[in-house]
Amino acid sequence: MPYTYEYPRPSVTVDCVVFGFDDKEPDLKVLLIQRAADPYKDCWALPGGFVDMDEPVETAAMRELEEETGLTDVFLEQLYTFGNPGRDPRGRVISVAYYALIAPADKQITAASDAQNVHWFSVNHLPPLAFDHDLILQTGLQRIRGKVSYQPIGFELLPEKFPLSALQKLYETVLETPLDKRNFRKKILSMGILKELDEFQQDVSHRAARLYSFDKAKYEQMVKEGFYFELKEQRSRETARKKLNPKG
Amino acid sequence: MPYTYEYPRPSVTVDCVVFGFDDKEPDLKVLLIQRAADPYKDCWALPGGFVDMDEPVETAAMRELEEETGLTDVFLEQLYTFGNPGRDPRGRVISVAYYALIAPADKQITAASDAQNVHWFSVNHLPPLAFDHDLILQTGLQRIRGKVSYQPIGFELLPEKFPLSALQKLYETVLETPLDKRNFRKKILSMGILKELDEFQQDVSHRAARLYSFDKAKYEQMVKEGFYFELKEQRSRETARKKLNPKG
DNA sequence: ATGGCTTTGTGTATTGCATACACTTTAACA
DNA sequence: TGTTAAAGTGTATGCAATACACAAAGCCAT
Numbered sequence: 001m002p003y004t005y006e007y008p009r010p011s012v013t014v015d016c017v018v019f020g021f022d023d024k025e026p027d028l029k030v031l032l033i034q035r036a037a038d039p040y041k042d043c044w045a046l047p048g049g050f051v052d053m054d055e056p057v058e059t060a061a062m063r064e065l066e067e068e069t070g071l072t073d074v075f076l077e078q079l080y081t082f083g084n085p086g087r088d089p090r091g092r093v094i095s096v097a098y099y100a101l102i103a104p105a106d107k108q109i110t111a112a113s114d115a116q117n118v119h120w121f122s123v124n125h126l127p128p129l130a131f132d133h134d135l136i137l138q139t140g141l142q143r144i145r146g147k148v149s150y151q152p153i154g155f156e157l158l159p160e161k162f163p164l165s166a167l168q169k170l171y172e173t174v175l176e177t178p179l180d181k182r183n184f185r186k187k188i189l190s191m192g193i194l195k196e197l198d199e200f201q202q203d204v205s206h207r208a209a210r211l212y213s214f215d216k217a218k219y220e221q222m223v224k225e226g227f228y229f230e231l232k233e234q235r236s237r238e239t240a241r242k243k244l245n246p247k248g
Numbered sequence: 249m250p251y252t253y254e255y256p257r258p259s260v261t262v263d264c265v266v267f268g269f270d271d272k273e274p275d276l277k278v279l280l281i282q283r284a285a286d287p288y289k290d291c292w293a294l295p296g297g298f299v300d301m302d303e304p305v306e307t308a309a310m311r312e313l314e315e316e317t318g319l320t321d322v323f324l325e326q327l328y329t330f331g332n333p334g335r336d337p338r339g340r341v342i343s344v345a346y347y348a349l350i351a352p353a354d355k356q357i358t359a360a361s362d363a364q365n366v367h368w369f370s371v372n373h374l375p376p377l378a379f380d381h382d383l384i385l386q387t388g389l390q391r392i393r394g395k396v397s398y399q400p401i402g403f404e405l406l407p408e409k410f411p412l413s414a415l416q417k418l419y420e421t422v423l424e425t426p427l428d429k430r431n432f433r434k435k436i437l438s439m440g441i442l443k444e445l446d447e448f449q450q451d452v453s454h455r456a457a458r459l460y461s462f463d464k465a466k467y468e469q470m471v472k473e474g475f476y477f478e479l480k481e482q483r484s485r486e487t488a489r490k491k492l493n494p495k496g
Numbered sequence: 497a498t499g500g501c502t503t504t505g506t507g508t509a510t511t512g513c514a515t516a517c518a519c520t521t522t523a524a525c526a
Numbered sequence: 527t528g529t530t531a532a533a534g535t536g537t538a539t540g541c542a543a544t545a546c547a548c549a550a551a552g553c554c555a556t
Contacts, residue, residue, distance in 0.1 A: 008301045009257040012331070012342055053256045053340050057331035081329045081344050083260070083305040092301050094260055094344075096329045150398075165533075182535070183515065206531040207522040228483075234515075235476075413503080430506070431544065454502040455551040482544075 010083070010092040014061040015048035015133065017079065017097065017140035018071070020104040020120060021157040023166040026173050027122045029104065030137060032129070033068050033115035039089050040130035046137065047115065048095065061098040069118050070110035075101045075156040079140050087132045095131075099140040101156035148174050149232045152193065155214040163201055163209035164188070177233045188231065193219045258331070258340040262309040263296035263381065265327065265345065265388035266319070268352040268368060269405040271414040274421050275370045277352065278385060280377070281316050281363035287337050288378035294385065295363065296343065309346040317366050318358035323349045323404040327388050335380045343379075347388040349404035396422050397480045400441065403462040411449055411457035412436070425481045436479065441467045 018031035032044045047068040051060040058076065065071050076098050083094035104120065111118040121127065123141060126134070148154045154170050168184050188194065194212045201208040219229070266279035280292045295316040299308040306324065313319050324346050331342035352368065359366040369375065371389060374382070396402050402418050416432050436442065442460045449456040467477070 003254070003256045004252045005257070006251070007298070008251045009253070010260050010299070010301065012258050012260065050255070051258070051331070051342075053258065054333050056333065057329065057342065078328060080326060081305065083299070083344070085302050085304065094299075094305065094342075096331070096342075163533085180516075181533090182517085185534080186536095187514085204532085205524050207524085207533050209533055236515080411504090428545075429504090430546085433505080434507095435543085452503085453553050455504050455553085457504060484544080 008092075010094045011088075011090070012051045012057075013048055013093055013095045014051055014057060014064055015046040015082075015095050015097045015136055016061055016065050016076070017046055017099040017137050018065070018069070018074070019099065019101050019140070019144060019157065021170050021173065022104060022120075023158075023162075023169045025122070026169045027124065028141075028173055029120040029122055030126070031069060031071075031109065032119055032121055032127070033111065034117035034119070035130060036114045036116040042116075043130040044119075044121075044127045045130035046097075046133045047118075049114075051096075057096050058098070061096070065100065067113040068111070068115040070112060071100070071102065071107055074107075075153070079136070079143055082132060082136060084132070095136075097136045097140070099143060101144070101153060103157055103159045106159050145174060145176075150230060152214065152219060152229050152231075154231075155216075158214075161197060161199060161211040161213050163211055165209060167212075171231060175233045179234060183234070191227075191229070193222065193229070256340075258342045259336075259338075260299045260305075261296055261341055261343045262299055262305060262312055263294040263330075263343050263345045263384055264309055264313050264324070265294060265347040265385050266313070266317070266322070267347065267349050267388070267392060267405065269418050269421065270352060270368075271406075271410075271417045273370070274417045275372060276389075276421055277368040277370055278374070279317060279319075279357065280367055280369055280375070281359065282365035282367070283378060284362045284364040290364075291378040292367075292369075292375045293378035294345075294381045295366075297362075299344075305344050306346070309344070313348065315361040316359070316363040318360060319348070319350065319355055322355075323401070327384070327391055330380060330384060332380070343384075345384045345388070347391060349392070349401060351405055351407045354407050393422060393424075398478060400462065400467060400477050400479075402479075403464075406462075409445060409447060409459040409461050411459055413457060415460075419479060423481045427482060431482070439475075439477070441470065441477075 020029045020031060022029060031047065033047050035041055035043050035045050047065055048061070049064040049067070051057055055063070058078065061076060062072075065074070065076075079097040079099045081094065081096045085092055087093065087095075109118050126137070129137065144153070148171065154167065154174065157170055158166055164185055167188065168179055168181065171184070172179050193215055195215045197211045197213060199211045201211065268277045268279065270277060279295065281295050283289055283291050283293050295313055296309070297312040297315070299305055303311070306326065309324060310320075313322070313324075327345040327347045329342065329344045333340055335341065335343075357366050374385070377385065392401070396419065402415065402422065405418055406414055412433055415436065416427055416429065419432070420427050441463055443463045445459045445461060447459045449459065
């Protein structure tokens with residue numbers, strides 16, 4: 001026990017809420033691991049672990065994610081720090097949570113390290129989770145729901161090349177609202193941040209859709225010039241009217 | 249040195265970016281303390297300190313804020329966690345940063361604890377800061393710039409009763425853009441989240457403006473019913489036209 | 497009291513964008 | 527070849543954002 005301090009110190013961990021989108025189902029999924037060790041042995045949990053003394057916190061998140069699930073090169077952003085006393089039976093543990101967005105089809109998942117199992121779960125059918133991981137997960141869900149409308153992070157959940165219908169389904173799923181096809185296409189295309197490809201869907205039993213890709217360089221250029229991404233839930237005229245005159 | 253652990257542990261601190269608004273100047277201010285102890289003795293810094301083992305992190309932020317500046321009952325939200333190795337010369341210190349919004353006129357400030365001095369600084373005229381506090385402060389600034397447009401947090405920076413011109417100046421200051429008076433008033437009043445008071449400015453050497461207050465209960469009710477606060481930088485027709493046809 | 501100064505407070509015409517809405521085209525497969 | 531499934535496309539309407547200027551109020555100095 002060589003590490004001695006004048007005052008007590010908490011442990012610091014990282015946890016990752018990894019979101020994935022499947023446009024076949026379609027629903028929003030979260031990657032969970034089944035714990036191989038106590039506490040909460042056999043319970044499902046977010047991938048994560050202790051921060052090393054000489055690594056940045058975000059690096060720790062990426063390292064733990066790779067160790068436990070095999071994932072590398074993912075979009076990763078800090079979510080929130082959870083540090084209530086009592087959230088971990090081992091003592092005072094403060095956890096810096098991150099959220100990641102990946103296109104499951106693009107990435108291979110492998111259980112490793114102290115995960116005995118890794119699995120995608122729909123956010124609507126989650127198992128009981130270890131620690132306060134359900135709170136962390138719900139916080140992540142709120143975050144991406146709030147964020148997709150104002151930042152083009154949704155593209156991180158799609159493969160590099162995708163049909164417009166997949167993008168629309170993604171937005172419909174995350175925002176939990178149907179969108180009008182013509183209006184959606186008109187709006188996203190008018191932004192000019194998509195590259196129209198000369199490629200089409202393969203192996204579909206109906207007319208193949210044209211594929212697009214997100215033009216990140218152009219998007220960043222446009223942001224510099226004052227462009228403002230916005231792709232929100234459509235507010236119907238009904239709703240708008242009610243706002244002004246609640247009696248109908 | 250009674251605290252001994254099997255693995256090394258970082259220290260965990262909190263830091264607070266306290267924003268205030270002065271509609272006389274008008275500019276956005278930040279509350280800084282002058283450190284009474286090493287490291288960075290005499291240097292200006294964000295109020296903050298170590299998290300106790302048995303208190304929630306947010307409680308630590310409120311406690312340190314009160315100890316060092318005398319402030320209580322302020323709007324406080326978590327901002328971001330800064331934990332790069334090397335950010336503190338005392339060793340590995342991970343800091344959970346919060347930001348606070350207050351109306352300086354409503355609150356009394358008092359230097360105490362290990363602050364030898366407390367002072368409001370304009371965000372445009374900051375002294376050199378201790379640790380990575382400039383990074384934290386800029387992160388806070390970005391956060392409120394991004395957030396005022398979509399959440400009515402601006403009211404936290406005004407006294408309870410305020411004239412519309414103060415609200416407008418606040419938005420102009422935070423968004424760094426002029427706003428049209430008639431359009432601003434039309435929009436904010438049409439939202440129905442302001443209570444029109446039967447009180448007027450006192451001691452002004454011109455026509456006294458009517459005072460308003462933010463109707464928080466009504467706002468929260470409206471949010472439940474699907475209301476969506478939005479008060480953004482106005483995009484001129486010029487700008488909008490350039491977007492579609494860059495050549496003019 | 498009068499005129500000057502400062503800030504409040506108000507209305508309308510125009511334009512652009514969001515919305516609502518349905519049918520034809522394409523391609524695979526039976 | 528016709529059945530099925532999804533892709534792809536245009537327009538009319540209405541609301542909301544914008545641009546814009548002057549009269550009213552109240553204090554102050556003369």
